[in-house]
Amino acid sequence: MKDTRSIDPTSLQMLKVAREEGLETAWDRYLAQRPQCGFGELGLCCRNCNMGPCRIDPFGDGPQKGVCGATGDIVVARNLLRMIAAGAAAHSDHGRDVTETLRGVAAGEIKDYTIKDENKLKALALEFGISTEGKTVQEIAGKLAEAALEEFGTRKGYLQAIDRVPSKRKEIWGKLGIIPRGIDREVVEAMHRTHFGVDNDPANLILHGLRCSLSDGWGGSLLATELSDVLFGTPRPVRGRSNLGVLSKEAVNILVHGHEPILSEMLVEAAKDPGLISAARAKGAGGINLVGMCCTGNEILMRHGVPVAGNFLQQELAVITGALEAVVVDVQCIMPALGQLAACYHTKFISTSPKAKFPGAIHIPFNEHNALETAREIIRQAIENYPNRDKNRVFIPEETTEYVAGFSVEAILSALGGTLTPLVEAVKNNKIRGIAALVGCNNPKVTQDYNHVNMAKALIARDVLVIETGCAAIASAKAGLLLPEAAELAGAGLAEVCRALGVPPVLHMGSCVDISRILTVAAALARELGVDIADLPVAGAAPEWMSEKAVSIGAYVVASGIFTVLGTVLPVLGSNVVADLLTRQAKDLVGGYFAVETDPFKAAELIIAHIDAKRSALGI
Ligand code: XCC
Ligand code: SF4
Incomplete structure (x- = not known):
């Protein structure tokens, strides 16, 4: 029978290996969850207070209201707003970390990063009304970082990038009252409104959802992008290779997975270190092969053409190749299943963010202040781990495809x-x-x-x-x-x-x-x-x-x-x-x-x- 779990030939090959080895993946766990909760699928369960949990019967036979009297419309709208708030928070907190890094670099406190795109820095400064005349690059960066940090709790009442949109759009948002006022504020307000006994008007809740999401798209995410370009360079077209075949039989394979370029950029830097490359050779490896996955993979493929091993559903499959010395993660989209799975191989699962710890992971705290040294330490651990690779259990699919990215x-x-x-x-x-x-x-x-x-x-x-x-x-x-x-x-x-x-x-x-x-x-x-x-x-x-x-x-x-x-x-x-x-x-x-x-x-x-x-x- 045809395996319909993926159209990617490497995924299908790895799923076969998983079955042979008796290892479970997200696909197995998904099957085990079926049928999934019908109330959840429809958005009809509420746990927002301890008179609940409540669920609204979609067929009209059972209860149509929660203990507090909330209807299905209210419950669905509140749940959706909380989803938006969580998503906006994730993107925007990533943006904040990049902004803080820029501030630290400008102040001279963070030494391992530099400003790679001065033109973009100046263009953004102008956008924020910061004069660049007679100022050094450091000074401009400092002012810009301060202005960007201000966006998270701004009191001026709107986000700067809103000025990028055509005036007609601004008018529409103005009339609806959904111009985002500050990145953190909209997320906090979403949590407030969905707390027991606050906003119970579905349309009002959804409108705030739009405002909260706009604070992500035109706020947190936008700062993450723009300031990453300033710090790490604005992407230009670049060629590279993709899919699990980018893992190497001979080299020390390090997979970096998650989202923030702050970590992955430094790993790219450290992986070029001649001392570390010879350390890898001394262990019998051909070199160091750093590859990416998910969005942090995208960050370094956009800027450096670093090979990308795959997308979200391939994170477990990469481990099952048996060829990974380390999976290094920061935040977002990292399956907690990785710890147990990595333990079935020699693979070290290394978490780095104080915000994201996982069962079965070794935690090596990464911060901007000792970034390069920490990145080197992570790579050293991977190199040390190379002799533990069981060559008989290695299976790397052959397929790779070239890409041009960086647009x-x-x-x-x-x-x-x-x-x-x-x-x-x-x-x-x-x-x-x-x-x-x-x-x-x-x-x-x-x-x-x-x-x-x-x-x-x-x-x-x-x-x-x-x-x-x-x-x-x-x-x-x-x-x-x-x-x-x-x-x-x-x-x-x-x-x-x-x-x-x-x-x-x-x-x-x-x-x-x-x-x-x-x-x-x-x-x-x-x-x-x-x-x-x-x-x-x-x-x-x-x-x-x-x-x-x-x-x-x-x-x-x-x-x-x-x-x-x-x-x-x-x-x-x-x-x-x-x-x-x-x-x-x-x-x-x-x-x-x-x-x-x-x-x-x-x-x-x-x-x-x-x-x-x-x-x-x-x-x-
Ligand atoms: Fe995550 Fe960004 Fe989704 Fe991929 S696309 S699974 S969010 S890595 Ni963002
Ligand atoms: Fe139930 Fe209302 Fe409490 Fe939600 S907020 S759990 S619907 S009582």
């Missing part, structure tokens, strides 16, 4: 010759029909990568330029869609543009916080055309999403005016009121709205229909 806004502009005009022209004359942003995770509810790859292919074939981030982009890397040669899979118009510019039809724009790059492009396109973001022939999709961060992303993309298709169901179907708000009324309120479509081909059709409707409204 920051700046890189796209420079490919276009400095302005967005050629892109706008290509859209106007229908060579490019529109743009679709495909983002988000893997989820064992979906055949791994099936939705990502098929949607991307269906869209480019119909001349829709696809831009991607996160695990979606890694899926495309593995499927060969990030290569300029993939233009042959594109429709004639898109293929012509790709060939003229030498770019792939699917552009990798980075990690999930880098969806802020997508927002920036959308806002700039709208300005160039003199319209609102909602008027653009543009759509979003999260074909295999699983995390709360993805919910926050979906919400800010919709709130920014962009139609978004979800490939797994949001737990809101227990409330017609909330479902209607998100899939219908949102269109009138903010221009963007959600659709749920689990079939990637139908989802692509929805996007194409949306793009065509926007084109004709624009008269192009």
Whole structure:
């Protein structure tokens, strides 16, 4: 029987090994959970106070209210707001760490990082109203970091990057009262409103959800992206290799997994250390092979072309190759299962963030102040571990696929010759029909990568330029869609543009916080055309999403005016009121709205229909 758990040949091979070895993975645990709780699936259970837990009967036979009297609509809306708040908090706390690092570098307290993109630093300073005249780079960085930290609890009443959006968008947000006032404030208010006995109006709750999500997209995530570029360099097109075949039979394999570039950048640096490379050789290894996974993998593949071993559902599979000396993690998307699994091999599971500890992990605290030394120590431990590798248990799939990534806004502009005009022209004359942003995770509810790859292919074939981030982009890397040669899979118009510019039809724009790059492009396109973001022939999709961060992303993309298709169901179907708000009324309120479509081909059709409707409204 065909194994439908993944379309990735390496995943399928590793799942076979897992079965032979009697090891469980997320797919097994997912099966063991089925049938999953119906109340949970519909969003109808509440644990917000200790008179509960309460659950609302979706069929109308059982209780229709919680102990406090909360209806299904209220419970669903509150639960959704909490999901958004958690997602926004995760992205924004990542942004805060990057901002703190910039502040420390500027103050001379942190010595292992430097400022790699002075132009971007100056451009951001101007945006924040900081004069650069007569100031040193350190001084500008200090002022910018202070201004950026201020965004988390700002008292000026709006976030700086809101000025990037067209005025029409700002007006819409202003009228609805959803201009985010401060990053932390919106998350705190979400928690307050969902505490017992506060906000019990579904629409009011959802509107705050949009505001909270906007503080992520145009706030926390945006700062994470922009200030990472300042510190680590703005990505430029770069070539590399992807999938589990990037693991080496001979070298010390170190997998870095998680999200923040602060750790992964330093590991990249330390892995080049000649002393450590000879230490690895002294242990009989061919060298040091640092590879990435998930979004921290995206960060270093965007900036350095570091090989990426896979996306979310491959984290356990990488361990099962038996070839990993260490899995090094920071925060987010790290399965707690890794500890037990790593113990079945010689693999060391190393946690580094005080915020994220795991059973079975060795904790090596990483902080910005002794970053390089800690990174070296981590690599040393991996090297020490190399002789413990049991060569008889090593199985590394052969497949690797090359990718070209690194499409920051700046890189796209420079490919276009400095302005967005050629892109706008290509859209106007229908060579490019529109743009679709495909983002988000893997989820064992979906055949791994099936939705990502098929949607991307269906869209480019119909001349829709696809831009991607996160695990979606890694899926495309593995499927060969990030290569300029993939233009042959594109429709004639898109293929012509790709060939003229030498770019792939699917552009990798980075990690999930880098969806802020997508927002920036959308806002700039709208300005160039003199319209609102909602008027653009543009759509979003999260074909295999699983995390709360993805919910926050979906919400800010919709709130920014962009139609978004979800490939797994949001737990809101227990409330017609909330479902209607998100899939219908949102269109009138903010221009963007959600659709749920689990079939990637139908989802692509929805996007194409949306793009065509926007084109004709624009008269192009
Ligand atoms: Fe995580 Fe960012 Fe989702 Fe992948 S795409 S599973 S959130 S790593 Ni962000
Ligand atoms: Fe039940 Fe209301 Fe308490 Fe929720 S807040 S657990 S619905 S009593």
